[in-house]
Amino acid sequence: MTLEEQICAKARELLESGEAEVVVGFAAGTMPLTVRPAFIRDPADTSRLTWNRLCTPALARYVQEYIRDRRNRRDYDVAKTKKVAVVVSPCDERALVAYMKENQFTRADIYVIGVNCAVPLIDRKKVLDKVGVYSVRNARIDGDKVIVLTTAGSEVQLPAADFVENICAVCTRRSIISADATLGTAAIPGKASDRFGRVREQESRAPDERWNWLREEFSRCIRCYACRQACPVCYCEECFADQRNPSWIGPATAEEDILAFHIVRCFHTAGRCVECGACERACPMDIHVRVLSDKLVKEVVEKFDYEVDAALDAKPPLSTYKPDDPNEGFM
Ligand code: SF4
Ligand code: SF4
Ligand code: SF4
Numbered sequence: 001m002t003l004e005e006q007i008c009a010k011a012r013e014l015l016e017s018g019e020a021e022v023v024v025g026f027a028a029g030t031m032p033l034t035v036r037p038a039f040i041r042d043p044a045d046t047s048r049l050t051w052n053r054l055c056t057p058a059l060a061r062y063v064q065e066y067i068r069d070r071r072n073r074r075d076y077d078v079a080k081t082k083k084v085a086v087v088v089s090p091c092d093e094r095a096l097v098a099y100m101k102e103n104q105f106t107r108a109d110i111y112v113i114g115v116n117c118a119v120p121l122i123d124r125k126k127v128l129d130k131v132g133v134y135s136v137r138n139a140r141i142d143g144d145k146v147i148v149l150t151t152a153g154s155e156v157q158l159p160a161a162d163f164v165e166n167i168c169a170v171c172t173r174r175s176i177i178s179a180d181a182t183l184g185t186a187a188i189p190g191k192a193s194d195r196f197g198r199v200r201e202q203e204s205r206a207p208d209e210r211w212n213w214l215r216e217e218f219s220r221c222i223r224c225y226a227c228r229q230a231c232p233v234c235y236c237e238e239c240f241a242d243q244r245n246p247s248w249i250g251p252a253t254a255e256e257d258i259l260a261f262h263i264v265r266c267f268h269t270a271g272r273c274v275e276c277g278a279c280e281r282a283c284p285m286d287i288h289v290r291v292l293s294d295k296l297v298k299e300v301v302e303k304f305d306y307e308v309d310a311a312l313d314a315k316p317p318l319s320t321y322k323p324d325d326p327n328e329g330f331m
Contacts (some may be wrong), residue, residue, distance in 0.1 A: 003115065003184040004051050010113055010181055011046040020111050024059050024066070024280040027184035032123040032139040032145075037062050044166040051115060051184075053085065053122045055143050056165065057276040059086050060095030061232045085111035090173050094309040095232035096273035101316055102272075104235075114179030116188050117235055120168030121195045122146065123281070127163050131156060167277035170195045177309060195275070196298045198291050214259065220285040221258045223251075227289050228265060230282035233272040240264060271300045271316040274308050 001009065007025065014020040027038035031089070035054050039062075040046055052279045063086050070076060084105075088096065093114060122141055131148050138149040138259060141160060148156045172195055175187040194200065202210050225241070228234045240248045243262050250257040273293045280290045302304050304317040 001330045004049065005049055006169070006183040007113065007115075008046045008049050010183065011040055011049055011085065011087075012043045014083075014085050014108045014111060015041065015043040015046065018115075019083055021050070021082040022144070023085040023087070023105075023113075024062050025087040025100070025113075026051060026055045026059070026146055029054075032136050032148075033122070033127060038248060039066075048111060053119060053160070054124060055089065056121055056278070056281060057089050057091035057095065058230070058278060059088060060099065061230075061235065062086075062234070063096065063110060064099050064104050065237055067109055083111040084109060085113060087113045087115060088176070088179070089115055089117055090176055091167065091274060091276040092232075093176055094173075095276060097309050097312065098274055099254040100312055101319070102127075111139065112176075112181075113181040114182040115174030116176055116182065116185045117168070117171070118185040118188060120171070121165040122163050123159055125281075127158070130158065130163070145304075165277065166280065167275065169193075170197065173309070196294060198288065199295045199298050202291060202295070209270055215255065217287055217291075218258050218262055219255065220287055221253065221262070222285060223253050223258065223261065224284060226284060227279035227280040227287075230278040231269070232276060232278065234265065240268075240270050262289065266296060269293050269317045270296040271304070271306060272308060275296050 009090060011023040011025065014023060018315060021041065022166075023040045023046065025038050025040065026035040028034075028050050029036045033054055035052070038048055040049060063084055065249060066084055070081070073109070086092075086096070092235060093112065096110065096112065099105060127139065127146055127148070131150065135150045136148055137151045140147050144160050146158045146160050146163060148158065163274070170193045172193060176182045181278070202213065205213070225239075228239060228241070241264075249260045273296065275290075275297060277290060279293070280288065283289055300317055304315065306317050
């Protein structure tokens with residue numbers, strides 16, 4: 001069976017047996033080189049599920065929202081509640097772990113269908129930039145090639161290796177840790193790579209240079225909030241940036257408001273960022289948003305020896321404190 005067939009079969013089994021009420025996965029998108037989230041409730045619909053190199057991590061957030069909304073329904077009855085099954089890559093699995101640590105749901109609420117990352121994902125934006133966004137009539141990935149049919153009617157074959165997702169290029173964790181079912185390729189050892197390369201580059205600069213880089217890079221921000229909406233750990237029902245009483249930051253694109261938004265958002269992800277790259281992928285202005293969150297990931301790893309996918313009972317550093325902590329500022 002192909003990986004897709006295995007996913008469909010597992011989804012059908014979970015729905016037919018009544019173990020899960022819904023399977024959250026990916027279905028083919030309507031635009032070239034896209035996929036979209038699919039909520040499958042009918043076993044007969046499971047054939048809509050797909051899995052390919054365009055399935056960038058995004059589904060964990062839908063699971064969090066689905067379970068939250070279900071809990072808020074008037075007719076919610078915990079005794080009649082079934083599991084929410086979800087198909088995840090290792091990045092999305094980390095987001096599930098982060099949610100469970102933040103009590104958004106429990107392990108018993110979900111059924112995890114894990115897929116190890118045998119091949120790196122393809123960044124659609126990079127393909128469109130190469131060919132020209134208005135020149136693509138259709139496109140598909142075939143093995144190690146991206147095959148584009150242009151609006152002029154010609155077929156262009158491009159090496160897939162040229163369009164690898166930034167997160168995959170430095171990924172050190174390509175295997176699922178704790179799924180209910182792991183499908184496809186067996187566990188894959190992570191490659192040695194410097195996941196904090198861009199942060200180290202900034203750290204090597206003088207403070208003035210870093211500040212100038214930050215101002216320049218974020219001067220393109222249009223405050224569309226796509227980075228926040230895509231981020232699995234930005235799930236506050238009312239973001240500080242939207243609050244008006246009190247109003248923490250102005251709503252416009254003044255430099256101080258843009259920087260305040262990004263710096264505060266970044267601090268809110270400290271010890272929680274799952275390094276999925278969704279923020280940067282969503283940005284229409286190609287801003288390197290992750291340099292900020294990566295810096296805090298690096299600080300948390302180095303100073304607290306904590307990774308977000310550590311064991312479920314490992315407390316995130318900002319969710320705990322020790323009365324005898326030797327650092328100033330603690331109780
Ligand atoms: S800050 Fe970016 S990389 Fe980190 S969890 Fe959010 S979307 Fe993913
Ligand atoms: S920036 Fe902060 S307040 Fe806004 S959604 Fe993210 S975590 Fe919540
Ligand atoms: S997605 Fe990009 S442009 Fe939009 S708010 Fe985030 S950084 Fe700014």
